[in-house]
Amino acid sequence: MDFSLTEEQEMFRGHIRKMLDTFGGTQLAREMIDNNPQNLKKVYTTLAELGCSGINIPEEYGGMDLNALDLVPTFEEMGRSLVPGLFMETSALVVPTLKKYATEQQKQQYLPAIASGEKLVSFAALEPFNDFSPAGIQCTLVQQGGQYVLNGTKTLVPEAELADAFLLLVRTNQEDQEDGLSLVLIDKTEGMNIEKLSSFDESKHVAKIEFNHLVINEEQIIGEVDKGWMQLQEGLLYFNAALSSYIVGAMESVVHMATEYAKIREQFGQAIGRFQAIKHSIVNMKVHLEIARSLSHYANWVVDTDEFDRQAAVYSARTYATEKFIEVSAHNIQIHGGIGFTEEIDCHLFVKRARYYDQYLGSTPFYQEKVVSSLGW
């Protein structure tokens, strides 16, 4: 038995950390608040040069043909610096979905471009005043002659302005809720009306997109028509495993911030880290981090196997990570005291992102139910 990452994986982590540090770490997130993605774009280029964007893409499409576990150091390091953008959606949702369900032609069209870093794909599922469930998807894709016509509105689409393409979940059949949805992959075109929305996590951009009679080809439908919801679940397994890694990296940053601050901040003539009220609070954060890390490493290993607990492991890694990320980033503010409540210190960036991800593509109760039902209980 060996439950650890390999030396190569850890070495790779070192390269990414060094690279992100040269861009100032969380500075990238702060630049997004100012609508300045220039450095973020450079980061993507560098990540592609390092091979990150092709890690889980087969060699014949220009990738390295490695596993989800090999992406873990990349995601943890990105989380550590709260790097915004579409790397996770592209590599951990779109790539696994394409590998499993796309036609050869679709793979040829997208995988090499993703591996080389030319294409970033965002994911558009949610619709205004609806939830993340089959009944909540009402954008219609209707066959007209040899073509399809897309109508409706998608909301909370991440970093739509940076996306080169979108994976969409749309309704192709009104007869059946779940077996009436399809996945569509479309390049960004002039015909999309993209409107940036205001979000309290300003470093993570979200947008509303209106589709008004957008004509698309049959070749843009991924997998089987009407089976989009089922197919999406497979992609979501990889995405949630990756998300748990990203969050582990972010939690690591938070615990580090709290620990280092408690060592130097003095009150009553001593470092506040001496006080057990502070010390034990940070220890609780550390314990949550280590449990989240263990769940997440296992989830990223098991997702590429056919073990019986494959789904439960991923869903439990996600719920634990999202829940505890909120908790530790909130404690971090409390430990920092007044300065933690300011915009100047990074504390708030983490608590906002924690809230964002807790509610992204299904809530904690949504995934808790999935844990239980995937075990047959």
Added chain:
Amino acid sequence: MDFSFTKKEEKFRTELRTWLEANLPEGWLEGKRDLPEDLDEYSRVLRAWQNKLYEGGWAAIAWPKEYGGRNATLMEEIIYHQEMVRVKAPPLINYIGIHMVGPTLIDIGTDEQKEKYLKKILTGEEIWCQGYSEPGAGSDLTGLKTRAVKDGDRWLINGQKVWTSFGHVADKCFLLTRTSTHPEKKHRGITVFMMDMHQPGVETVPIVQMDGHKDFNEVYMTDAVATDADIVGQVDSGWHVLIALMLHERTGIGAELFTLEKQFNDTVELAQQYKVNGKPLIENPVVRQKLANFYARVRGSLLNYYKNLTTTIKNGQPGAETSIDKLVVTELNQALSAFAVEIQGHQGVLFDKDAVADPKWQHVFLASFGQTIGGGTSEVQRNTIGERVLGLPKDMGR
């Protein structure tokens, strides 16, 4: 990353499993697992079980072969605990002897001490207890007041110990005493004696615990006698002995985690069988959310244990981060057993022979309060993690 067992490890598992099935007390596997209430009878049955383990070569697998062990690897110890939990094996009455005293003597004991004690630890002929805590020395062990004073060629020991597990059945005590006073460095001046419990100067008084058990004792020493030959290590260097001893407690938390995992599965079964308003409880959304939450915590703790174990195997000894495992498993046990009692409704208060579920959750629930205190309280564990893992400063008192 690799979660498989080697062929050699699988062979070890099969060998142990076969032996257990052939040698467990009659009817044990079928559910006849009640141990006698009477203390003498209880101790007789468990000594006999330990002797059987010894004869099969399964009493102290981690000990070197030359002392009657199997030189077991850490992974073999893990498998050993898994198999013992699987059959709910009877408790090891000489746990302290096998897992703490024996390995410490093998490490730093004299040849005479090894000769005199090791085999009797293995066979269960001599049961050991630990004389650590005192009324005034709990989390701060350095506050101990039991004194050992040289009197000619012997030592006279006076004082009181408390929370001494198995004190009433023990033949020997691994006893911490104060032999000199150093107000500034209180961990100095402590000496470990191996004291004979069967002597006029030693009296044990059982303490009834909140779960009805009487595992704990007060031990009173009035001019109890020991000799130089009974000292472990050197006079006044007991603190080092204590640290060496703790390093030998390698896989005890693993055993607790495997028990916890089994108890979680039992809880799920309970929720499947128990009905509320005619419907299985497990269909209740709140219960489902809580089960998902426990699943994450139990799996997370187990995986984190494997992560730390991997580090221990690579480094040759456990690091400070293993304190996290102790903290997590005991607090989780408390939460899980409370939940298992809670979902039984009013029947959850039924105790002992009238308890409705197996395992008897009421006992697990009550016993769980001791787990977050014994072997270092949760607060002490948090100090250790804060200071030794995170590098936070120690508080002024220490």
